[in-house]
Amino acid sequence: MSRTQTMAGIEYPTRPMIAVTAERLPAGGQAGFAYEPKFDGFRCLAYRGRDRVVLQSRQQRPLGRYFPEIVDAVARLDTSVVLDGELVLWREGRFDFTALQQRLHPAGSRAGVLAATLPASYVVFDVLALDHRDLRAQPYAARRAVLDDLLGRQLPDGLVPMPVATDPAVARVWLTEHSAAGIEGVVAKRLDQPYRPGGRTWCKVRTRLTAEAVVGGVLGSVTRPEALILGRHDARGRLRVAGRTGPLPAAARAELGALLLPAAAGEHPWPVAIPSSRFGQRPGELVDYLQVVPATVVEVDADTSFERDRWRHATRFLRVRADLQPNDVDPRTRTASAG
Incomplete structure (x- = not known):
């Protein structure tokens, strides 16, 4: 036209x-x-x-x-x-x-x-x-x-x-x-x-949510992770891929690198490559990552785009929750904040 x-x-x-x-x-x-x-x-x-x-x-x-x-x-x-x-x-x-x-x-x-x-x-x-x-x-x-x-x-x-x-x-x-x-x-x-x-010239303020998730994998190396692959339990108690973080700050890479352990072959609940659609990206592609023992819980900052057990957008790492075990993560718990 x-x-x-x-x-x-x-x-x-x-x-x-x-x-x-x-x-x-x-x-x-x-x-x-x-x-x-x-x-x-x-x-x-x-x-x-x-x-x-x-x-x-x-x-x-x-x-x-x-x-x-x-x-x-x-x-x-x-x-x-x-x-x-x-x-x-x-x-x-x-x-x-x-x-x-x-x-x-x-x-x-x-x-x-x-x-x-x-x-x-x-x-x-x-x-x-x-x-x-x-x-x-x-x-x-x-x-x-x-x-x-x-x-x-x-x-x-x-x-x-x-x-x-x-x-x-x-x-x-x-x-x-x-x-x-x-x-x-x-x-x-x-x-x-x-x-x-x-x-x-309009402006938008996004609702932010803090939530806990289990670290199930990393991008980069286990000793110096660049980003985290996150998991949350579904209604049946299965650990499902829930999203990923954005790039980690240098201090977080060092902290997490000292905590995370590589998963033994065949003992991880996820496949060795994850469909990109699980991260809100174009479907049809696979994301390679390194599997880690899913024992570390982290708190992340996310927007509201959480549906079907996953975040469509990358989350932001806030801190390690050493006080929590993976089974303590309640998939219903998310706290909203204004901006």
Whole structure:
């Protein structure tokens, strides 16, 4: 599609506005801030023209064929519009990113079946154009008022308005008390700010979790590990690969190198190579590592992307827990903190 083509009064395609990571929630200022929970999903721009709907990813790739139920929902709006939001999938009491990824099936014939068995929702947090009027230059507060009016008049199944608050106390509750539902953090937006495609002036604060895990392997050498392969017990008591840490600091490498012991051949519960998908990486590849005796417990700092017994993102090593044995590690124990 030509970059000069327009839909709903706005050039197509456009790049979404991006949030950069911050250590703490911004507050105060002359204009004030709005806060939105950050859900675990796919960023998506939705374009509704006179006779068609286009769903587009953050990387400007088409998503409509994978989510026909969202295309139908946007098509039921009674005006031309460009929306910004997040595609999410709610399953078993939390946002399920892994199930959402299953919707990106290469066979087009599967789209309808997956839409019925794994239905998605489109959580809308901004409107960039309405009835052929470009709204991007308007402040966030004005755009949000337009969005609330639009979705207040009509809310087709599959569309959900993003919760929003101007009270930092509410944002801190989202950060600290709802991580189990898959809320990754909070996005803060200045109320007087226009929408700048590709701009990075929103900020996001991620919910962080501390958790214990068993060291089952290392990258590098056993005496000088560069990163740890982590395990946690499942409901049957089996030690499962749960993720990995990022690079270890020099002091941690020396400390862990003095504690870890190589596992004897054939006596480790894991295979000698681990599928990369266990670490949230591209599937189909194997990660080689060195197996160690799974007797050392460590505490790590992680984000909320823990599902199906594993972390999708690398964790950060905090300390060795010499006071704990592997069987003391409770897979349900994770403590949330705001930033």
